[in-house]
Amino acid sequence: MTSSYPKVSHTDAASVPASPRFPSIEEAVLAYWEKDGTFQASIDQRPTRADGGDEFVFYDGPPFANGLPHYGHLLTGYVKDLIPRYQTMRGKRVERRFGWDTHGLPAELEAMRQLGLKTTDEIHELGIEKFNEACRASVLKYADEWQRYVTRQARWVDFDNDYRTMNPEFMESVIWAFKQLHEKGLVYEGFRILPYCWNDETPLSNHELRMDDDVYKMRQDPALTVGFRLADSDDAADPLNGANVLIWTTTPWTLPSNMGVAVGPDVTYALVESTGSVAGRFLLAEGRVAAYAKELGDEPTVVATFTGSELAGRRYLPPFSYYAGADNAHQVLAADFVTTEDGTGIVHLAPGFGEDDKAVLDAAGVETVVPVGKDGRFTFPVEEYAGLQVFDANKPVIADLKATTGKVTAGTVLLRQETYDHSYPHCWRCRQPLLYMAVSSWFVEVTKFKGRMGELNEQISWTPDHIKHGQFGKWVENARDWSITRNRFWGSPVPVWKSDNPEYPRVDVYGSFAELEADFGVEVTDLHRPYVDDLTRPNPDDPTGQSTMRRVTDVLDVWFDSGSMSFAQNHYPFENADWFEANFPADFIVEYIGQTRGWFYTLHILATALFDRPAFKSCVSHGIVLGSDGQKMSKSLRNYPDVAEVFDRDGADAMRWFLMSSPILRGGNLVVTEQGIRDSVRQVLIPLWSSWYFFQLYANAAGYDAKRRTDSSDPLDRYLLAKLRDYVAEMTEQLDAYDVANACESTRGFIDVLTNWYIRRSRERFWVADGVVTADNEAAFDTLWTVLETLCRVLAPLAPLTVEEIWRGLTGERSVHLADWPSLDDLPADEALVAQMDVVRDVCSATSALRKANSLRNRLPLAGLTVVTDLDLSAFTGIVADEVNVKGVQLVAADSDEASAYGVEQKLTVNARAAGPRLGKDVQLAIKGSKTGDWSVDAAGVVTAGGLALVEGEYTLETVAGDASGGTATGVLPRGGFVVLDTQLTPELEAEGAARDLVRAVQQARKDAGLEVSDRIALTVAAPADLVAAAKAHEALVAGETLATSVAYEELASGAELKVTVTRA
């Protein structure tokens, strides 16, 4: 029966183009998938099992779509497609749901921009309902664009059944999680120092703090050195009486809130009598005295020295009197964090505005005072500066200190005023300098279970593996309690209701719609503000009935949402509980390495706290995508190729290959260049396509319908099949280990074998003479078909679009992505054959080098080649003879007497690894001897090198080619053995060479004449007599190779140029 390839094409073309436009093919394939429902079919054909054993679970880290996808998104998108496709072919069911991160400041920002709002007060004026509607409308603005890009990149993911963090079901799972944590005693409401934006009136999370590189900016602040007057002790002779303890601060505005000073317990402090510009006795670190030479004198009198520990407990008068007399306040405390690198070695402590400050003062039982409002302005009791923004208050604070006016305590001394340049965090969105301020917030008590997080981390496999105990492990080790509430509007609610009367305290935490409806007696459908805020009820614990249960107004940090996705995307535990139990943790996630402190981390926190399990088994943290110039990608610099243009010009598979074959998935960085993407096309897609083109060209010419077969006896066929088996085994291992870059490398190697060895060496076996398909033709077609079909299946995850076109062209079936991953059992193994063929290629390579060195062009046949090797290459002499164009190939065993006839020598190689330990230093002598020829073998076979006898195993002795004798050239083989090429020319050989040159000229003439491969020609050869004679002598060869049905000759003068004329016969 006759058949015709392609059996199916996605394009309109009836035949396979030699040079395809890949993007066009890709779009046709995408259209086919869309119409065919291939993606859904690929999931449906892998049925789920109750115990989850047949599922491969992968989590999509939800992006916040506030712009178009860039290379970073595409990169993870490709991996998120590649691995599931592979696992699907391996027989797993892989659900892939797209996720959207929808809450949080980015959405609020966009809404504020659209609505022209600047402050939270304006949001309140507008109304939360309207504001949140605007947020909701804005978050999926780019959803369609995203879907277009993701679809175009050939990522199969379910957009219809996506999850959104703002969906009621998702949010119900989120508040369930909060309640779980609450019941486990892992959340608390606390007063902690957080980076706080007074302009946006919200604390920021660590992640937000580092939203971009510009957050830390240099800022110039006033730096003061202030002396606080020590209180007199009972001992009238105490030298500290009447002295001032010197502190240094870059935030003068925090001095009214001073509640203590800290000293290093082991630091030595000196009490000095000033001889400089400011009179008095001052206490400061010994090592810092010199820094104050101007004020204290070059060599002030040291009255006494103390260690920090000795000073602890000493009272002083606060610089401002606002909090004078507060319990336990205004004493010297010892703290390890104190250094003497700058300042005075004594630290002013304001508990409301410094984390270390608060920790030390909490331990000493001092109240945390915060005389600053949410807008960053001073409040009661700091009346002198009330209403002043704290940074603006620096000036009057300094003025009062200088003049001892206002509430400045008598005896307080402003010793020095200077300016200090330091990098300081600013709000990533409004660019105002942040405050560190004590804020009331809810926390997940991560410190309570971070040890368990570390243990569970051991169960996770990381790529690259240093992340486990490095960036991620360290981050977990140093984990702090996680501030999960934001004083904002658009987010999941903190599901906590409190009594509004402290006399009748009560706290209720809700974890479901049902619980809310039960207590509040109304239907609840939306957990967003303001609706959730409207849920109030009388406080059941208040017998007067006057107080009301009201929700705390905060919303949850968006990272709480994304950390909840593992269960919330399935509305666990309200739905899918069995499925979740069986399929948690996920098999695989992949994101940018920065997520070690973001999504990876929040997933891990919640999984540990809620389920005592890791959230994922394997995590790939990829590196950073850089622009063409090696810098960070930047829209304004335009230093990276436009994504849409690359899709249109080079295609999605080319970009996929470029990204997947790079080291970026192993944690390295990647520079994106157009050249790199084009190289992917050249190195992989074109050779792959060419192989397919070759196959169909000749199969169609022969009218042959190939079939799956792996039993060919032809050595090249068997070699290719054995190589294919090795390749499939490698790919399986690599993709199982998420080692995508090496899988790409393996593929390049196999494609090289296929195109540059197998097909090149087998071309004539695909040529069917006289319409008779021989058994050898069949073997060749069947083998190549089988290899291409298998190769397509292996490449399906790596080049899904291109391979679909080829595979369906080969098989006519529905989709390569519905096929199974190749089984090794279906492919013959033949290690020996592979080893032999590798040497055969070495032989050809070495022989080509000899030809080159002796200026013997390849078309010139040579009489013979002798191959001296230990391997039996008898099955391959024909291949070698043809490849290197010699009349005969003679095989000689390396250890035979015959081998020594070729002027060979022995070569001694000392095995340093074996001999080194025994000989020690002398091994160098032996090595030197082996290289300089100072070695020998005695009659008993004992090898001596450099005067040292070597024992068996410490050396290898091999036979290598010696100097060439006349008429031959020798070359060594890399794996041992050598080749001897007969370089003697005869008139017969030269004539045949000339005939072959003629063939080449005729072929070129055919091409130039635009003839088809199978066109017959009438040939006229005009040449000097000797060439004509050669042509005549090899007329059968010439005519056969060029499909000439007639050959005419015309003799030219000696030395004239050859002229061939071809006409279609």
Next chain:
RNA sequence: GCGCCUAUAGCUCAGACGGUUAGAGCACCACACUGAUAAUGUGGGGGUCGGAGGUUCAAGUCCUCCUAGGCGCACCA
């Protein structure tokens, strides 16, 4: 300041356990080959393996210090 990663050919990267002539792909040059191929083959130029010490018979590989880049932490008076 602390921690992790990286540094090998013009470019991108490989180089278990230390073993003596450091490789590949791309790029460049020459030659060869070419009726599937946008290729391919052979040869060539090109390397102080970031620097300096050290351990060892032997260091790209192990140790110490330093330099540069990336990332993270802390940036604190």
